[in-house]
Amino acid sequence: MAHFPSGFVWGAATASYQIEGAVHEGGRGVSIWDTFAHTPGRIRGGDTGDRACDHCHRFREDVALMKGLGLGAYRFSVAWPRVQPDGRGRTNDAGLSFYDRLVDELLGVDLQPWATLYHWDLPQALEDQGGWLSRDIAHRFEEYAFMVGERLSDRVTGFMTLNEPYIHFLLGYALGNHAPGRTLGLHAFPAAHHQLLGHGLAVRALREAGAHMIGIANNYAPAWPAGDRDEDLDAANRVDAMHNHLFTDPLIRGEYPALALDILQGTDPALLEVIRPGDLSVIAAPLDFLGVNYYQPDYVRADPTGPFGVSLGRIPDREYTAFGWPVVPEGLTQTLTGLKARYGETCPPLYVTESGCSAADVIDVDGRVRDDLRIRYHEAHLEAVRDAITQGAGVRGYFAWSLLDNFEWAEGYSQRFGLVHVDFATQVRTPKDSYRWFQAFLRDQT
Ligand code: FCB
Numbered sequence: 001m002a003h004f005p006s007g008f009v010w011g012a013a014t015a016s017y018q019i020e021g022a023v024h025e026g027g028r029g030v031s032i033w034d035t036f037a038h039t040p041g042r043i044r045g046g047d048t049g050d051r052a053c054d055h056c057h058r059f060r061e062d063v064a065l066m067k068g069l070g071l072g073a074y075r076f077s078v079a080w081p082r083v084q085p086d087g088r089g090r091t092n093d094a095g096l097s098f099y100d101r102l103v104d105e106l107l108g109v110d111l112q113p114w115a116t117l118y119h120w121d122l123p124q125a126l127e128d129q130g131g132w133l134s135r136d137i138a139h140r141f142e143e144y145a146f147m148v149g150e151r152l153s154d155r156v157t158g159f160m161t162l163n164e165p166y167i168h169f170l171l172g173y174a175l176g177n178h179a180p181g182r183t184l185g186l187h188a189f190p191a192a193h194h195q196l197l198g199h200g201l202a203v204r205a206l207r208e209a210g211a212h213m214i215g216i217a218n219n220y221a222p223a224w225p226a227g228d229r230d231e232d233l234d235a236a237n238r239v240d241a242m243h244n245h246l247f248t249d250p251l252i253r254g255e256y257p258a259l260a261l262d263i264l265q266g267t268d269p270a271l272l273e274v275i276r277p278g279d280l281s282v283i284a285a286p287l288d289f290l291g292v293n294y295y296q297p298d299y300v301r302a303d304p305t306g307p308f309g310v311s312l313g314r315i316p317d318r319e320y321t322a323f324g325w326p327v328v329p330e331g332l333t334q335t336l337t338g339l340k341a342r343y344g345e346t347c348p349p350l351y352v353t354e355s356g357c358s359a360a361d362v363i364d365v366d367g368r369v370r371d372d373l374r375i376r377y378h379e380a381h382l383e384a385v386r387d388a389i390t391q392g393a394g395v396r397g398y399f400a401w402s403l404l405d406n407f408e409w410a411e412g413y414s415q416r417f418g419l420v421h422v423d424f425a426t427q428v429r430t431p432k433d434s435y436r437w438f439q440a441f442l443r444d445q446t
Contacts, residue, residue: 003445004386009112009397010442011073012066012419013354015119015163017049018406020079022056026094029085031121032131032172036179047412053404054427056098061429063105065420066403069435070442073112075217075353075399076102077119077163078148087123088140096151103155112157114353114399116217117145117202119163120172120179127180132173132191135274138198145202149209159211160291160353161202164219165195166247174307177410185307186267190274196250200282217291217353218247220335221298226313231302235310238263239300242308245342252343254284263308289396290339291353294381297331321357321373323415329380336388336395349394355381356401358408358415361432369421369432378434382441400438404429 017033037048055062066074080087082095103113118141126137145161153159162168171178173188182188199216206214223240225232241259249257256275264271296315303311318326332355340347357377361369378400389395405418413424419438421430 005389005396007396008445009073009351009399010071010445011075011112011114011397011399012069012071012403013075013399013401014055014403014406015077015116015121016079016082017052017119017121018402018408019053019055019404021049021051021054023050025056026082026098027085027092028079028095029081029087029092030124031079031081032124032127032179033121035124035127036181039181042181043410044412044414047407047414049407051424052407053422053424055404058427059102060105062403063102063109063111065429065431065435066106066111067109068431069419069439071111073114073157073397073399074106074403075114075116075160077116077121079121080118080144081121081123083147084123084144085125087126088143091147096147099148099152103152107155113152113155114158114160115148115152115156116160116163117141117148118161120168122180131180131182132168132194132198133182133188135190135194135197138194138201141198142201142205146205146209149206149211153206153209153211156211158213158215158289158351159206160215160217161199161206162195163217164293165192165199165216166243167219169195171410186264187271189264189271192246193274193279196247196283197279199251200279200285203285203287204282213288215287215289215291215348215351216251217293219293219295220244220339221294221296222331222334222338224297224299224315226299226301229302232300235302236298236300238308239298239310239312243298244338248290248339248343250280250283251287251290252284252346252348254280256280287348289351290348291351292335292339293354293401294332294335294352295355295357296325297328297334319373321377322360323358323411325357327357327373327377327380329384332381332384333387333391336385336393337391340393347394349396351397351399352381352385352395353397353399354401355398356417358417361405361416361421363421363423363430367430369430371432371434374419374432374434375437378438379441
C-alpha cells in the first residue's frame, strides 16, 4: 500500500466504560451504564462493565502494547462520574489523577493523548434530573469540560467533546437499546439539541482552559437507497438528514438541515421549541477538526412503520462481521469526500476517530489469534482513506477501534473488536495477527 502523508496520526481508540472497570474505586460516582447494565435483560449474557478490561489497574501494560504496535496516538475517554461523581459541584481529585497518570504514561513513550470528554457514561445523578432531555445539562457539561481542560490541556493533543451524539440520541433516548434506555422516538429530539448545545459550550470552556485542538467524534453512514423507487430515495434522504446532517450542519453552518426540521415538525411542532435564540451560534463555535467514526452505510427502504418512515436492510453480496455489519470500505471514502463536498472550505480537517470490526476471535493452540477478517478490514479501510485523500478530503489520522476487546454495550463481551485479545476471566492480553499486521504496516510507513 502506498504511503500516507507525513505527520498522519496513527492511533487506536477506546472508551472509559468499555475498558476501565474499577467502578467503585477512587470516589467514582454511578453512571447510567452501571444502572443499565445491572438491569436484568438489558445486556446480552447479563454482562456488566464492573471489571471490563481492568484498564484502571493495567493501563501501563496497555500503553506498552500501544507502543509495541508502533502507534503515535491513543484516543481514550474520560469518565464524567470519576471527575464529578454527581455531575455537578466539586471535582473528585482521585478521578482526575487517574487520567493524569495515563496521560503522563503516554507522553513518557511519545504517544499523543487524544481525549473524549463524553463517551456515553453520564453520571446517574444527572439522568435522574432529566439527563440530556434537560437544558441544564448543557451547562453541567460546560463546567465539567472546563475542569478536565484545566487539568489536562497542557498535555492532551486533541480533545473531542462528545462521542457519536446521534447514536446516543437514537439508541439511548429514542429506541432504548442503550442507557438510559428511554423509548421516546423522535420526541427524544431535546437530547440531540442539548448534546449539541453542551458541545458548543464545552468548546468554549476548553479554549478558556487552554486547549488548542478541539473537535467532536461523530458517527457517519452514507445513506444508500435499497431500491430505485422514489419512496426509497426519499427515505434515504431522510436518513441522511437525521443521521449525517443533523449533527454536523449546526456545527459548521450554524443551522439545522431543513429536511430534519420538517421531519421533527411533522412529528410534533412543539419539539422545535427547545431551540432557543442564540443556541445555534453557541453550537457553531469554530472547530479544529472533525472526528469521523465509520462502520457501515445505512441501507434504506421506505417503511411507514419505522422511525422517520424508514427501515434499514441488509446490503446484498457483502462480507459480514460477527456483529452482522457489512464490510463496505468505499462507504468510508464516500463519507470523507462527502463531508468535504458538503462543507467545502469550511470543512475542518478530518480524522477517522473510529473504524473496526468484530469477529469471533479465539486463541489457537499455538497461542495465535488468526483474525484475518480484521486485517482485510483495516487494509481495505486504509485504502479507502487514501482514496479520499487523493480526491481532496483532508484526512489527517486514523484511529482503529479498538485497542482491546472490550464491553460492547448491549452486546456485552460477545463482540470482539480488539487488535489485542482479552481473556476476561484472567485479564491476559494476547496480540492478535491484526496487531502484528498493523505493526508491520506502520514500520513500512516510516
Ligand atoms: C461505536 C462506539 C464505540 C464502539 C463501536 C463498535 O458506535 O462509539 O464505543 O462500541 O461503535
